[in-house]
Amino acid sequence: MLFNSYQYLFFLPIVFSLYWLLRNTLKGQNILLLLSSVFFYGLWDWRFLFLLAFSIILNFVTAIRIYNNRNHAKLLLVISVIINCTFLGIFKYYNFFIESLSSALLITNSSIQFNTLNIILPVGISFYTFHGLSYIIDIYYDRIKPTYNFVNYSLFVSFFPLLVAGPIERATHLLPQLEKERKFNYQQIVDGLKQILWGFVKKIVIADTCASWANQIFSYNGEQNGSTLIIGAILFTFQIYGDFSGYSDIALGSARLFGIELLKNFNYPYFSRSIAEFWRRWHISLSSWFKDYLYIPLGGSKKGLNRTVINVFIIFVVSGLWHGANWTFILWGFLNALFIMPSILVKSNRSNLEIIAKDKIFPSFKEGLLVLFTFSQVVLLWIIFRSDNISMAYNAIREIFSPSIFSHPHIFPKTPFLLIVIFLLIEWLGRNSDYAIKNILQKKSVTIRWTFYYILLLFVISYSGKDNVFIYFQF
Amino acid sequence: MERLIKRLFLFISLFLLLLTTLLVSIFYLINSPKYYRISNKFTSIIMGHSHPECALNDSLIYGFKNYAESGEAYIYTYFKLKKILGANPQVKNIFIEFTNNQIDVEMNKWVYDDKFISEKFSKYYPIIPIETSFVFLNKNPASTINSVITGSVEHMKFLTKYENSKHVKWGGFIPPSMSKVDSIIKTLPISSIKEQGISEINILYLKKIIQLCKKNNKNIYLIRSPLHKKYFDLINEKQFQHTLKKNFSSIPFLDFSSVPFKNEEFLDLEHLNSYGAKKFSIFFKTFINNGGLVNNHPQNIIDSLSVIPQINE
Numbered sequence: 001m002l003f004n005s006y007q008y009l010f011f012l013p014i015v016f017s018l019y020w021l022l023r024n025t026l027k028g029q030n031i032l033l034l035l036s037s038v039f040f041y042g043l044w045d046w047r048f049l050f051l052l053a054f055s056i057i058l059n060f061v062t063a064i065r066i067y068n069n070r071n072h073a074k075l076l077l078v079i080s081v082i083i084n085c086t087f088l089g090i091f092k093y094y095n096f097f098i099e100s101l102s103s104a105l106l107i108t109n110s111s112i113q114f115n116t117l118n119i120i121l122p123v124g125i126s127f128y129t130f131h132g133l134s135y136i137i138d139i140y141y142d143r144i145k146p147t148y149n150f151v152n153y154s155l156f157v158s159f160f161p162l163l164v165a166g167p168i169e170r171a172t173h174l175l176p177q178l179e180k181e182r183k184f185n186y187q188q189i190v191d192g193l194k195q196i197l198w199g200f201v202k203k204i205v206i207a208d209t210c211a212s213w214a215n216q217i218f219s220y221n222g223e224q225n226g227s228t229l230i231i232g233a234i235l236f237t238f239q240i241y242g243d244f245s246g247y248s249d250i251a252l253g254s255a256r257l258f259g260i261e262l263l264k265n266f267n268y269p270y271f272s273r274s275i276a277e278f279w280r281r282w283h284i285s286l287s288s289w290f291k292d293y294l295y296i297p298l299g300g301s302k303k304g305l306n307r308t309v310i311n312v313f314i315i316f317v318v319s320g321l322w323h324g325a326n327w328t329f330i331l332w333g334f335l336n337a338l339f340i341m342p343s344i345l346v347k348s349n350r351s352n353l354e355i356i357a358k359d360k361i362f363p364s365f366k367e368g369l370l371v372l373f374t375f376s377q378v379v380l381l382w383i384i385f386r387s388d389n390i391s392m393a394y395n396a397i398r399e400i401f402s403p404s405i406f407s408h409p410h411i412f413p414k415t416p417f418l419l420i421v422i423f424l425l426i427e428w429l430g431r432n433s434d435y436a437i438k439n440i441l442q443k444k445s446v447t448i449r450w451t452f453y454y455i456l457l458l459f460v461i462s463y464s465g466k467d468n469v470f471i472y473f474q475f
Numbered sequence: 476m477e478r479l480i481k482r483l484f485l486f487i488s489l490f491l492l493l494l495t496t497l498l499v500s501i502f503y504l505i506n507s508p509k510y511y512r513i514s515n516k517f518t519s520i521i522m523g524h525s526h527p528e529c530a531l532n533d534s535l536i537y538g539f540k541n542y543a544e545s546g547e548a549y550i551y552t553y554f555k556l557k558k559i560l561g562a563n564p565q566v567k568n569i570f571i572e573f574t575n576n577q578i579d580v581e582m583n584k585w586v587y588d589d590k591f592i593s594e595k596f597s598k599y600y601p602i603i604p605i606e607t608s609f610v611f612l613n614k615n616p617a618s619t620i621n622s623v624i625t626g627s628v629e630h631m632k633f634l635t636k637y638e639n640s641k642h643v644k645w646g647g648f649i650p651p652s653m654s655k656v657d658s659i660i661k662t663l664p665i666s667s668i669k670e671q672g673i674s675e676i677n678i679l680y681l682k683k684i685i686q687l688c689k690k691n692n693k694n695i696y697l698i699r700s701p702l703h704k705k706y707f708d709l710i711n712e713k714q715f716q717h718t719l720k721k722n723f724s725s726i727p728f729l730d731f732s733s734v735p736f737k738n739e740e741f742l743d744l745e746h747l748n749s750y751g752a753k754k755f756s757i758f759f760k761t762f763i764n765n766g767g768l769v770n771n772h773p774q775n776i777i778d779s780l781s782v783i784p785q786i787n788e
Contacts, residue, residue: 450486
């Protein structure tokens with residue numbers, strides 16, 4: 001079931017109504033949410049439920065064992081991590097590694113052949129595997145006590161707003177909320193509805209509109225000149241942002257309807273003044289997961305500059321690989337590490353912690369230039385991310401850096417760019433809030449506020465119908 | 476909780492009211508006859524799907540307007556024709572494409588399938604009566620609702636566009652210039668098996684078209700555009716002839732399917748390209764000028780003209 005489907009428009013109100021009818025029983029609410037999540041996930045493919053169930057049972061039991069058996073805690077942790085990663089590896093990376101190995105052996109004229117497997121990638125496997133891993137690691141490091149409530153733990157892993165494409169939640173953040181009573185809060189629910197609306201605007205109006213043009217441009221990649229490819233890259237830049245952050249907004253908004261606050265996943269990344277700041281604002285739940293569970297255990301920045309550099313490269317390459325089984329994702333990760341390296345070397349990667357031009361209307365000239373420079377780096381890197389293979393990425397970038405960038409573009413769609421400008425204006429005005437329209441027009445009358453929401457709704461309705469799947473479902 | 480329910484109810488109600496007002500306004504405005512009026516010089520029109528859309532260049536035939544549109548089932552042709560005749564009383568001759576694939580049960584998909592509803596219903600819903608729209612809603616609710624929404628946006632754009640004497644863009648001659656016939660012939664299956672069902676809904680609406688023309692005292696002709704001799708859908712030719720005789724024996728049938736054209740004058744086995752369309756348009760004009768429409772045996776004139784070299788070169 002997609003968020004942007006009629007099924008979800010029926011599903012969510014029904015679950016919401018039943019949930020608050022059960023407001024006097026926490027157990028009842030959690031069971032309802034769990035059953036709804038099972039139903040939600042099962043609609044994709046009921047066979048995936050078995051794998052999800054296995055992951056839940058494995059980590060639930062392991063966590064209790066780790067907590068109660070400190071002598072063997074490390075061994076249990078290692079075994080559980082290996083099992084979790086093995087399943088993820090088989091479903092997501094087996095064919096990729098086999099094909100890469102075969103290509104490498106071909107170069108050496110070896111006659112050894114390996115067979116690929118005919119595997120369907122289970123939806124959301126990267127996300128719920130990471131939920132489980134973070135849980136058992138947190139138990140091991142005594143950051144949280146294990147829950148003995150199987151329903152609560154299952155819900156933590158499989159809660160339907162975040163099951164398929166995140167955000168990647170932490171047990172320390174979500175489990176306590178599931179274990180305590182949630183009170184009906186009118187403002188929180190209205191907030192959730194507004195965030196859902198904004199998520200749909202990002203996904204349907206921005207992302208899907210940009211997608212149809214970006215796909216057109218990149219489908220003729222070898223025949224497009226540099227200026228057209230730049231247009232395609234910019235459109236893809238907003239496609240992926242609208243798509244992923246839109247999904248996150250719908251997820252966070254949906255969770256709010258049940259009195260549950262999920263981790264913020266995007267914080268206006270395209271207003272970043274450096275690549276380091278970009279990675280503090282883009283897919284926050286993933287980058288913080290890698291920081292806490294990989295970067296810091298590897299030593300982080302505490303073991304000297306050389307080790308820091310290596311750790312940064314490891315994190316970004318693994319992060320790239322997390323996105324998919326393709327060398328383009330690995331290259332994308334590697335280049336992100338390369339681009340962030342200067343700020344790490346001069347120790348300025350922790351600057352710009354506040355949002356740009358906080359409490360001001362306009363940024364300074366220097367800030368504006370930095371934003372543009374960072375944005376161009378990000379756009380360039382998205383070309384690699386978007387490409388089907390390294391060769392396509394290379395050809396696109398080569399064309400962009402050729403004189404053809406000054407020639408007339410083959411395609412220049414005005415509508416998506418107009419939408420992007422309006423969208424960026426709203427995001428800029430709302431950049432101090434969790435999501436852009438949270439506090440917009442708050443001081444104005446109900447009539448004005450509702451007119452604004454109606455305009456957004458009309459835009460969503462008029463741009464709907466394209467039925468594009470969320471990009472991050474494939475991860 | 477009460478406050479939320481009240482507010483939500485009010486919000487949704489107001490929004491539905493706004494939407495309804497918008498849709499009704501669009502419905503009312505788009506039905507204005509001024510958008511369907513054509514010049515008085517046009518006394519003949521042709522309608523149908525992609526076959527006549529590619530075959531007849533109306534700029535070469537005086538007084539002739541091509542309203543054919545690819546993918547169009549007769550249900551849309553019927554409502555289009557009703558609208559056009561209502562705004563253009565000077566139109567006297569109506570040519571409706573009637574060819575092999577239009578009796579096929581596959582044509583049901585052209586009415587109720589997602590793709591066709593999305594493309595056609597979105598365009599024509601303002602001229603389709605409510606009771607017929609409810610049938611669409613019943614058969615395919617998601618696509619129907621979607622297409623009303625997307626169609627409304629397009630209609631709004633049309634209504635708000637600044638242009639002197641705006642006219643709806645309903646079909647028209649589209650001349651593809653290439654030819655894929657040779658490559659298609661190479662890959663043709665040795666034999667093809669076709670489902671033998673008939674599209675009842677398509678036949679029903681063709682009958683309605685004929686009734687509409689008779690009621691308005693218009694001359695109606697069924698026309699079959701040129702087809703390549705290897706066109707695979709001819710496999711249902713017996714069924715086609717039977718349907719024609721059973722349902723439309725009183726309507727003149729102008730069969731141009733066997734008029735000779737070269738491979739390079741076809742786009743594919745069932746559509747002419749721009750070269751073929753030019754030749755056929757001249758042929759058609761000659762047919763009319765030779766009294767083809769008033770003759771009791773128009774097929775004789777077609778057959779006799781088919782062998783005249785200067786028409787076929």
